[in-house]
Amino acid sequence: MSNTQSNDFTEWYIQTITKAELMSYSPVRGSIIFRPDGYELWEHIQERFNLYLKSEGIRNAYFPMLIPRNFFMKEADHIEGFAPELPWVTEVGDEKLEEPLALRPTSETMIGSAFSDWINSYRDLPYEINQWANVFRWEKKTLPFMRTSEFLWQEGHTAHADEADARRRTLHVLDEYEKVAEEFLSIPVYKGQKTPSERFAGAMDTYSIEAMMKDGKAVQAGTSHYMGTKFAEAFDITYLTKENQHTHAFTTSWGISTRLLGALIMTHGDDKGLVFPPTVAPTQIVLMPVGPWKKNPAIMEKLTGLYEGFKAAGFRVRLDDSDNSPGYKFNEWELKGACLRIECGPRDLENGHAMVKARDLDDKVAVPFEELAGYVKEQLDSMPKRLLDAARARNKANEHFDIDTLADLKAHIETCKKENRPTGFVLVGWDGTEETEAKIKEETGFTTRNIPFEAPMQKTVDIVSGKPAKYTLWIARAY
Template identity: 80%
Template structure:
C-alpha cells in the first residue's frame, strides 16, 4: 500500500478501497458507499439530528428535479451553479416542456414551498432540514471529498428579521464546529468566506475549515445568511402584527459526506484507518489467538465477553475466522477498529486478555474482571486524545510570519525541499478580488476564510502592499 509520506492522495484512495468503505461506480465521478462507509454517515446523521431535535427543526424531503425557471429567478444562484448542473430534457422519446435540473442544492425548490406555507408572523420562524443526495458535475473527483453525486444535509429557515436569521446562521456554524471537534475529533477554523468564495446567492457565507495531514484544506461545513434575496425571488412574505406584508429573511446551511473524507485524512496512519469511537463502525473487535480451536473454552469466554459488550450498546465484532492472527490484526487496524481484545490459551490460564487500543503503541494485559471498565475508559479517552493530536499537528503547520508573495513562494519551495506540508498561512488582504486571484494564480493557494479570532492581526496586503482590510487564512484545498 502507498505510504502517506510518499503520496498522501494515493494512500487515501488505496486505504478506503482496501478497508471497504467504498467502490467506484460505473458512472464517472460517482461512488458506491459500502456498509462501513455508509455507517459512518449514519452516525454523523444521528449526532446532527440530536441538535435539530433540540432546536425544534424537523426533517422533510423535497423532489430531486427542479424546474429551470426556478433557477432563473435568482441571478447569482444560476450563475454560480450553471457549469455544474446536469439537466433532464426528455422522457422516453418525448422532450419535456421545461428542462429539469438534478438538484445542486434546494434553495429554489424550498423557496417556492415557503411562499405557500408562510403567511403570517405566527408562522415564523419556519425551520426545516433535509437529508438528500445532490449533483454537481465535478471535473476532478476524489471519493467522499469531491464527487458528482454526494450526500448531505441542508437546512433552510425563514425569519421575521435579519437579527433572528443571523442568530440561526451562527448557531448552526457553532454546531458544525462542535460536531467536528467533539464528535469527529477534527479541529476546525471558523470564519467568514470572502465574497468570491461565498455561496451563490448568499449575502454572507461562514465556514469551518479543516486541515488534513498533508496540509491541504477541506471546507467541512458552511452556513449562509441569504437576506431577502430568495424571499424577493419567490415572493416569500408574511403579514406582520401591524398588518403589513413584508419579506422574510432566510438562511441555509449544509454539511456533506465530505466529513468522512476529512475524518480519514485527519486521523489515518500508515496502517490504515483510525476512527474516534463516537463514529467507528467497529468500536471493539474480539479475536481468539494461538491454537484456540483445540481449546473451546477460549471461544466460549470471548463469546461471553462479546454478548456482554453488545448488550451494553457497543459496536462489537467477534472474529473467529481461520485467518492467521497477523492477518486479522492488520485487517482490523486497516478498518479502524478502536480496541482489539485477544485471548489465547496462556491468557485464559492467567485469567486475562490482551488489549490493544488503535492509536496507542503497546498492548495491555487486563484481567477479565476489569476488562469492561478498562475498555469503557479507553473508548472515552480516545476521541479527545485524537483531537489533541490533530490540534498539535495543525499548530505545527500554521504559518503566521509570511508578509509578501515572495515570502509565500519561498515558504512553498522550502516546504517542498524539506518534504514538509505548506499548511495554513495567515496573510493580510486588501479586500480586492484581484489580489485574491493573483495568490491563486501564482501559488495555488486559495482563501479559506476570514477567521473570527485570528492568532495575529495582519496589517499589510500580501500582494499589493496596501493596508490590509482583513486577516485571512489561505491554503491549498481539496
C-alpha cells in the first residue's frame, strides 16, 4: 500500500478498494462497476434486510425506473430538492419524447401514484412495499460507493391510516437499520433526527443513523422519513374510513444503499487492506499450504479435506494453492479482507496442527486439527462483536463534548490538523436556527448530523449565537 490511512485517508480508500477488486471506475462520470467481491457485500446486506421485511410482512415489488416530468411537479419541495441532479431521457432512437422522463432518484412519486390506485379502504392499510433498485443522482463530487451517480438501494414505502402507525413504522425501520449496521456490519451508529434543513425533500421528519469513519468523518448510513399527508395530498392517496369518510393516508419512506459498503470499508479497513466481519465477508476462511509443500502431497491432501469440510458446513472458503509465495498470499488475502487464514506446512502437519490467523488479531495460533472446526466457528462468531467494540472504542475517543463556541471548534480543528488526528463528532448546543447551521458549515465545513435520541449530555448554549440552546446536536465533517 503506497498510501497509509494516516497519510491520506481518501487515497488509501481508493487504492484499497481498487486493488482489492471491489470496484472499477467506469466510463460514465461518477458511476462505478461493482466487481464480484463488492457486489457480494451488497447481496449479503440484501439477504439480511429481506429477513426483516419478511418478518414484518413487507413485500418486495418493482416499479418503473423512468418517471414522467409531471410526476415530480406534484410535490413542490420534492422537485426543488432533486431537480439539479436529475438525468433526463429526452429521445428514443431518433425521436424526441413528448414529455421528458427522469431517471428515478427515489420513487415516492411513482409509488405514490400506484398507492392512489391500490388503496381504497381502511382494510387496505397499512400498505407496505419495498423495492430493491438502481437510482440516479448526478452529484458534483463523487467517491466510489459513498456518492455515485448511479447507486443501488432499497426503498420502503408505506401508507397508514393514522399518524401514530406511520410514525411507528418510521422509527421501527430506523431501529432495524441500527441493527443491520451494528449487529451485521459491526458499524456503531448514532441514531437521531435530522434538522429541518437536512430533511429529505418533501418529508415532515427525517431520522438517520450516522456512522463515524476511521478518519473521524461522518457517513449518513440510513434514513427513515415520516411524510405526514404531504405525498398523500400530492398523489391523492385516500381511503374510506370505517365511518365512510374519504381521508388522506399517512406515508413513510426509508432507505439504505450501497454507501454502506463505503462505511464498512472506512470503519474496519487498515493499512494492510480490507477488514470485514464474517457476516458479509466474501471470503471467511482462506486455506493455504506453506513451506516446501509441493514435495509433500499429504499437505494438500489435508488442506483439501479441511476445505471440503468447511465448504460443506456452509462457510465461504477458498483454498489458495497457487504458486505465489506465502508472503504474497498473506498480503493478498489481508488486502481482500479474508477473516481467517489457515496455514499448513510440513512441520505443522507433523505436529498435527494448523496455524490460524484472524484478520483483526496480531498473533497466529497453532490449533490442533481436531480442534480446528470448533476454533474457526468460535473465531468467526466472536469477530463481529470484536470489530464493533474496536470501532466503538475509537468512536468514543473521537467524540467531543467541551466545544461551546465557534472559536473552540476552530481551535479543535487546528489542533487535530497539527497532531494529525480526526476531528470526529462534536456535540454542540443549537438554538434551532438555520443561520447557526449555515455559519458552522461556512466557517468550518462541519455539518449537522442529527439530534441524538439519547444525547450523552445536554448542551445549553448555541455554538454560534450564544443564545440558549433548544437542541443538542452532533456536528461533523461528512462524506
